[in-house]
Amino acid sequence: MGKPIVICGFMGSGKTTVGRLLAKRLLDKFIDLDEEIEQTQKMSIPNIFKEKGEEYFRALEHVTLQNVLRSPGPFTPVVAVGGGTLMDPDNAALLKEYECYVVYLSTDFDICYERIKSSNRPLVMQNTREQLRALYDQRHEVYAGLCNTQLYNHGAPERTVTNIISLINPLSIQKL
Numbered sequence: 805m806g807k808p809i810v811i812c813g814f815m816g817s818g819k820t821t822v823g824r825l826l827a828k829r830l831l832d833k834f835i836d837l838d839e840e841i842e843q844t845q846k847m848s849i850p851n852i853f854k855e856k857g858e859e860y861f862r863a864l865e866h867v868t869l870q871n872v873l874r875s876p877g878p879f880t881p882v883v884a885v886g887g888g889t890l891m892d893p894d895n896a897a898l899l900k901e902y903e904c905y906v907v908y909l910s911t912d913f914d915i916c917y918e919r920i921k922s923s924n925r926p927l928v929m930q931n932t933r934e935q936l937r938a939l940y941d942q943r944h945e946v947y948a949g950l951c952n953t954q955l956y957n958h959g960a961p962e963r964t965v966t967n968i969i970s971l972i973n974p975l976s977i978q979k980l
């Protein structure tokens with residue numbers, strides 16, 4: 805089994821879309837951390853934030869990431885994490901511990917914003933465009949510092965997936 809591939813980036817950068825397609829192309833298992841949390845909690849993320857608070861959500865995010873990386877089963881997982889997951893140093897440490905290959909989708913803020921502005925993502929509801937821009941800049945530093953590879957997701961998602969596959973070091977991914 806190869807090393808887990810983790811897709812990170814700001815909200816709307818395309819982690820879920822690209823991660824799902826990448827896993828399909830590699831015949832790997834796709835796990836979306838947000839969806840995993842919603843399934844195990846039987847509650848939507850906006851409702852978790854509303855009823856339990858962000859701190860509770862962040863704790864769930866950590867435990868879920870740990871469980872996903874600890875028991876990957878027979879397939880190499882492609883894991884799309886949440887936009888805020890890697891801001892927790894304990895989560896960054898898990899990526900190191902499990903030797904994940906980290907792909908950062910550094911999609912431009914304006915593109916991300918257009919994709920998320922009308923959604924019910926809690927941080928989009930709670931923050932102005934300017935505040936989200938500041939959060940984007942702050943997170944960019946962290947994602948860029950942790951990733952193995954950084955690329956945009958501006959064109960067709962299939963093209964982004966092809967770019968990722970060509971960038972992944974074949975020696976670190978046994979299946980390629």
Ligand SMILES: Nc1ncnc2c1ncn2[C@@H]1O[C@H](COP(=O)(O)OP(=O)(O)OP(=O)(O)O)[C@@H](O)[C@H]1O
Pocket residue numbers: 813814815816817818819820821822838884886887919925957958959960961964
């Ligand atoms: N390359 C692309 N071209 C056009 N639209 C895209 C592309 N990638 C993603 N999208 C669209 O942008 C929106 C956000 O994408 P997606 O949900 O994959 O982002 P995300 O990074 O997973 O967001 P979140 O952090 O909220 O989970 C979706 O409507 C998706 O269809």
Ligand SMILES: O=C(O)C1=C[C@@H](O)[C@@H](O)[C@H](O)C1
Pocket residue numbers: 814815838849885886887888889925926927
């Ligand atoms: O950027 C964030 O902090 C978040 C992004 C989403 O993926 C969800 O994980 C949640 O809405 C928080």
Ligand SMILES: [Mg+2]
Pocket residue numbers: 819820821836838884
């Ligand atoms: Mg997503």
